[in-house]
Amino acid sequence: MQKTFKAIIFDFNGTLFFDSDKHDAAFDRFTLEQCGRHITPEEMHGFYGQTNATIIPAILKDRELTTEEIAAFGDYKEALYRELCLEDTENLHLVSGAPELLDWICASRIPHTIASSSELANMAFFFETFGLDRWFDLDATVFDNHTFPGKPSPDIYRLAAEKLGVTPEACIVVEDGLSGIQSAHAAGIGHIIAIAAPERHDYFMEVPGVDAVISNYHEFDRSLLERPVKE
Known part of the structure; x- marks a missing residue:
């Protein structure tokens, strides 16, 4: 008999958007601008899922940076990111199938939230841009507020499960990044789903902790979730 789970936690960047x-x-x-060189794809892939507090010092590794300088550089980079998002109106939407799945989750009263390495400014941007308050409570989301270690530490997913009132083992997590998968696995999440392009499915199925891989939310197996309210 297939095991089912009581709650679902979504990463956001690269997962819902x-x-x-x-x-x-x-x-x-x-x-x-800061180093006079381009960032390499290898560097960038290594940064996925991590916070600016880790990434900025790694990029500017030859400088002694204060906490305030790291925060200011991070804010500047995120402002650039938001500008780029708004410029690309064609792709400024949630992943295919996500709105329909989220509607079903809400109608079924399944506990759910977001656990993201983004900071509050970006989370507020996402809520406004995508109308996320239709499905999520910003106060119930977990984001980088500088009070816990970032991914791949397990803290973020343990906090998310706690906010939902369930154990990590009772949760599904949907992730797109290696550090996020490692975080969910270390947190003891019961079922981890990676979301990736079809050509990356084989790679992610070899990652420890991954139970399934999807390309969009039309492929999500809803029977994995327990429904307090039946359709």
Whole structure:
């Protein structure tokens, strides 16, 4: 008999909104301005899912930065990112199938939230741009507020499960990044789904902790979730 789960936690960037190219472009511009070079794809892939508090010092590794300087550089990079998102109106939408799945989750009263490495300014931007308050409570989301270690530490997913009132083992997590998958796995999440382009499915199925891989939310198996309210 298939095991079912009581709650679901979504990463956001690259998971509900395909925006990796915008983050890549913003970090590349930042690196070019500050270091006079382009960021490499290998560097960028290593940064996915991590916070600016980790990424900025890694890019500017030859400088002694204060906490305030790191925060200011991070704010600047995120402002660049938001500009790039707004410029690309054609792709400024949630991943295919996500609105329909979220409607069903809400109608079924399944506990759900977002656990993201984004900071509050970006989360507020996402809520306004995508109308996320239709499905989520901003106060119930977990984002980078500088009070806990970022991914791949397990803290973010343990906090998200706690906010939902369930154990990590009772949760599904949907993630797109290696550090996020490692975070969910270390947190003891019961079922981890990676979301990726079809050509990346084989890669993600080899990542420890991954139970399934999807390309969009039309492929999500709703029978994995327990429904307090039946359709």
